[in-house]
Amino acid sequence: MSEMTYIGKSVPKVDAREKVTGQVIYAAEVHLPNMLYGKIVRCWEHSHARVTHLDLSEAAKVPGVVKVLGPGDVTRKLYNTGVLDLMVPEDMGKHLLGDIEDQRIFTDHVRHQGDAICGIIAESEEIAEQAARKVIALYEPLPVYLTAAESSQPGAFQFDERKPGNMAFQLPEQMFPNNAYGWGDVDAEMATADLIIEDTFYVPKVKQCQLEPHAYVAFYDQSGRLNCWTSTQMPKCVHNKLARLFELPISRVNLVSTTIGGGFGGRLGMVFEPETCAMAMAVPGHPVKVQSAREEDWVASESRHPGKYRLKMGFKNDGTPVAADAHFTSDAGAYFSHSSGVPFTAGSWLTGMYKYNAVRYKGDCYYTNQAPSGAFRGYGNPQTNFVLEQIVDQACLKLNIDPVEWRKRWHKQVGDDGWCIGVPYSSCSLDECLDRGAEAIGWKEKRARYATQSGTKRRGIGVSVMNHTSGAMPMLLEHTTCTVKMNEDASAVITIACSDLGQGSHTVLKQIAAETLGMPMEEIHLLVNMDAAGFDIGSHASRTTYVGGGAVLKACEDVKRQLIGRASTRLGIPVEELEIRDRHVVSKNKPRRPEGAIEDAADHLRNNVWGVGASMSIKEICNVGVYHFVNPMNGEANGIPGQIQGYASYFPSHNSPPFGACFAEVEVDIETGQVQVLELVMAHDIGRAINPKAVAGQLVGGSHQALGMALTEEIHYNAKGLCLTNSFTDYKMFGPLDMPKITTILVENPDPVAPYGLKSVGEAGPVNPVGATANAISNALGIMFTEAPITPEKILLAIAAQGLA
Amino acid sequence: MKNRLITLSVNGRNYRLNVEVNRTLLQALRDDLKLVDVKYGCGSGECGGCSVLVEGRECINSCLTLAVEMEGRNITTIGGMMRKGELHPIQQAFIDEGAIQCGFCTPGMVMKTASILAKNPCPSEDEIRRGLEGNICRCTGYENIVRAVQTASRVMHESDIQAAGGAGP
Numbered sequence: 004m005s006e007m008t009y010i011g012k013s014v015p016k017v018d019a020r021e022k023v024t025g026q027v028i029y030a031a032e033v034h035l036p037n038m039l040y041g042k043i044v045r046c047w048e049h050s051h052a053r054v055t056h057l058d059l060s061e062a063a064k065v066p067g068v069v070k071v072l073g074p075g076d077v078t079r080k081l082y083n084t085g086v087l088d089l090m091v092p093e094d095m096g097k098h099l100l101g102d103i104e105d106q107r108i109f110t111d112h113v114r115h116q117g118d119a120i121c122g123i124i125a126e127s128e129e130i131a132e133q134a135a136r137k138v139i140a141l142y143e144p145l146p147v148y149l150t151a152a153e154s155s156q157p158g159a160f161q162f163d164e165r166k167p168g169n170m171a172f173q174l175p176e177q178m179f180p181n182n183a184y185g186w187g188d189v190d191a192e193m194a195t196a197d198l199i200i201e202d203t204f205y206v207p208k209v210k211q212c213q214l215e216p217h218a219y220v221a222f223y224d225q226s227g228r229l230n231c232w233t234s235t236q237m238p239k240c241v242h243n244k245l246a247r248l249f250e251l252p253i254s255r256v257n258l259v260s261t262t263i264g265g266g267f268g269g270r271l272g273m274v275f276e277p278e279t280c281a282m283a284m285a286v287p288g289h290p291v292k293v294q295s296a297r298e299e300d301w302v303a304s305e306s307r308h309p310g311k312y313r314l315k316m317g318f319k320n321d322g323t324p325v326a327a328d329a330h331f332t333s334d335a336g337a338y339f340s341h342s343s344g345v346p347f348t349a350g351s352w353l354t355g356m357y358k359y360n361a362v363r364y365k366g367d368c369y370y371t372n373q374a375p376s377g378a379f380r381g382y383g384n385p386q387t388n389f390v391l392e393q394i395v396d397q398a399c400l401k402l403n404i405d406p407v408e409w410r411k412r413w414h415k416q417v418g419d420d421g422w423c424i425g426v427p428y429s430s431c432s433l434d435e436c437l438d439r440g441a442e443a444i445g446w447k448e449k450r451a452r453y454a455t456q457s458g459t460k461r462r463g464i465g466v467s468v469m470n471h472t473s474g475a476m477p478m479l480l481e482h483t484t485c486t487v488k489m490n491e492d493a494s495a496v497i498t499i500a501c502s503d504l505g506q507g508s509h510t511v512l513k514q515i516a517a518e519t520l521g522m523p524m525e526e527i528h529l530l531v532n533m534d535a536a537g538f539d540i541g542s543h544a545s546r547t548t549y550v551g552g553g554a555v556l557k558a559c560e561d562v563k564r565q566l567i568g569r570a571s572t573r574l575g576i577p578v579e580e581l582e583i584r585d586r587h588v589v590s591k592n593k594p595r596r597p598e599g600a601i602e603d604a605a606d607h608l609r610n611n612v613w614g615v616g617a618s619m620s621i622k623e624i625c626n627v628g629v630y631h632f633v634n635p636m637n638g639e640a641n642g643i644p645g646q647i648q649g650y651a652s653y654f655p656s657h658n659s660p661p662f663g664a665c666f667a668e669v670e671v672d673i674e675t676g677q678v679q680v681l682e683l684v685m686a687h688d689i690g691r692a693i694n695p696k697a698v699a700g701q702l703v704g705g706s707h708q709a710l711g712m713a714l715t716e717e718i719h720y721n722a723k724g725l726c727l728t729n730s731f732t733d734y735k736m737f738g739p740l741d742m743p744k745i746t747t748i749l750v751e752n753p754d755p756v757a758p759y760g761l762k763s764v765g766e767a768g769p770v771n772p773v774g775a776t777a778n779a780i781s782n783a784l785g786i787m788f789t790e791a792p793i794t795p796e797k798i799l800l801a802i803a804a805q806g807l808a
Numbered sequence: 809m810k811n812r813l814i815t816l817s818v819n820g821r822n823y824r825l826n827v828e829v830n831r832t833l834l835q836a837l838r839d840d841l842k843l844v845d846v847k848y849g850c851g852s853g854e855c856g857g858c859s860v861l862v863e864g865r866e867c868i869n870s871c872l873t874l875a876v877e878m879e880g881r882n883i884t885t886i887g888g889m890m891r892k893g894e895l896h897p898i899q900q901a902f903i904d905e906g907a908i909q910c911g912f913c914t915p916g917m918v919m920k921t922a923s924i925l926a927k928n929p930c931p932s933e934d935e936i937r938r939g940l941e942g943n944i945c946r947c948t949g950y951e952n953i954v955r956a957v958q959t960a961s962r963v964m965h966e967s968d969i970q971a972a973g974g975a976g977p
Contacts, residue, residue, distance in 0.1 A: 019903040022911030023895070023918065025845025025886035032844040128839075212946050214849050214857060214912040264847075264912030265946055297850040505910025505947050696906045700948060704909060707949035731854035731944060739937040739950040 013696035031218035042131035050724025056141035067130035090479035100343040115337035117302030151369035173367035187361025192326035196317025207717035208309035215264020221283035222290035237541030266504040268378035301729035305377025336375035349383030355422030392774030436664040436686035463783025467774030473763035474546035483554035484537025487649035491629035500539035519559035545763030557651035590617035661762040667775035676795030686748035690762035705768010819888025836875035856943030859916035867923035886915035907956035909947030
């Protein structure tokens, strides 16, 4: 590929100026005439109960209350906030995976603290809140189950008759005999092992903690359209789901995608859109705003799947991983949501990582009375990383093999089966990631130095590798539609439904468009409008740059084809002899502009210096296509008519998985149990970085979430199932002082099947710092920790019980 | 609830407000004055999304401050940082250093930065990190925000610090 103008350049985010001046519109900033305010009334005192009596009469009497809505006043249709049902064929989703709809807008069966029981619509937020306090709800408490182990007991209360034993999901027998996937004969291979390492781990329930609390405006207008302003990361899926829930054609639902104040999977599907829209449907002609409180996010929106993760691995003395046998039993929480997603996918990252002779993965989950589990950046990968990478390090320790060397020897390579069995890896630069990362952190030297330590502060260094994906094909639908409209002055409008969670997807999509069209980014507008844009599955599975970018690339190539086609007709030169240079269609045979003539090259071309009679400006082609006049004197038209529009309905042919190596160095205070992370080095196999600064930003930002999962973050419940950590004080995330020095290394070897060779990065950051930090602690203390987060309390208890190595 | 009439200056403009005495500054700014560049992130002083600058120097959580306490005070929000259509050097530094992802913490972070630099024009990295505690960002890992504060500190002059909040101490 010749030198590029925009690809590989760290251009500033296209929305940075609006954001830094406070002018972007998040949903909470939407203000419409005649707007009313909705309050979702939740059950705060029980995590499992039946509503035996609901009296809204006192609430309705509060001056300024417009309407009160109980379960019977809104649609009773069931729905599923997740979007997996739109990503797999119905016969697979419903019949094989057992996807079900089990949520109602307002319920009389509270299944988790914060379940919505009714709604208030009032003239102000304060009045709505005041009225909410007047709602009289009586409950019959039901038994509370906080873990899969409890709810799977015989005789436990059955959450859903369609799910016997409260098992929301297991890998389906019809697809996977014995409810497991993998390859080879695990039992026979395990029998040949010289060393077997086996343990059961616990991975915590952690929260996305996007800074923007969920807020919406919905408006059932006089034309009979339902409008919904939302910061969802999956606008087209939510568009479709709202249309289905309220039984409207999609064209009568207007979904407005507002600026997204962080997502991380927390907005992967519907959140409180159903409640908000139901309220708006109850007061036609009045917009209704729902601003949820931060506390509601903790109790009523989804989190990462917690649970027990057993892994048994067998090794030969030379390190050969003969077998891996894994079983992840997770807590689904109160509703089905992503129950068939995360427990299924967590194993993909396991099978996709190493060349085991045989591997078997079982994944299942059970209903509990916690807030529902769902999507969180990494989608099962951080859980697997914590488990797999620690077991590997234990084996390396026992076999006296360097953990970096073991990983280089046994990780999967190009051509090996990818995370999705049957789809071979198209590229892999993990060796280079490991080599460059090890060098950057001083792996060999520190590993040797930390082998013998004394004193109260012990240092350790650890490594962890990961694989992920760029889009979820072929497991899930991957499709993005894009149109590129060329205006009469040759500026362009790209219409697409891809959302930007803040990662900069709109910036990189414009970079790809500008590069492909050979025009300045400033002359391209990216229009995100759900009425105008065609389909896009949404921002998940690290797909937007890869699949959305692929759609932009194809649509821009369509524009170029049309431009060259028209120039060919006008110039009488075959299309294969033409190309686009300096915003002109020119003959390939004509000399390129000389060095140093960049600025006025277009003028030269216009003057036919570089191609006499063999050039047409793109502006001329676009202009004539729109302003197609017929000369009244001779009846001749002035060119080829028709406004140029490029189009792509793009289904990628691959998922170009990225790899990464993370190195962590920690210092553990053995008197207090405090862990200080001193340094992280994250080397990432990006294929090609479209915007290197944005890529690094994804890695560093993601690591913040990984370090929290490894060391400090966990949602706690009391025995009644009431959340104890529903604030940023009680739920400890890393602050600016806690973050370590971080070095990012972008390894760029373009992927052969990807648009511009790019691979994803969005979900890399939160994954392997989890395993690397755990391994570094284990290196420091000689103790492996099986429960995350590895808190000072756990460290002190372990030191007391096991002693230091 | 009793009401009280207050006057306050926001971004150089004077306002007279008749507010309930328990109304927070955040409600007064966002709901009454429609200055929605100030963000509601938690309502309990934990995230810093609602940070505003008082007298060009002190950064406060407007969700924890009563509007009536601001009688006669000069308040600056991110909407008041630009001068003559030009970005403030702190704003420019946030763009240049890639310190903005979802942008929801940005208004508070920029005001916190203005406060840090007003009190200490050349802070060390540790002082910056300590100063940013109380303002949560879930996107960036703070790295590029720290760099933005350092960059702003390098390019800013005394006049910029004053411009961030009017008169200064």
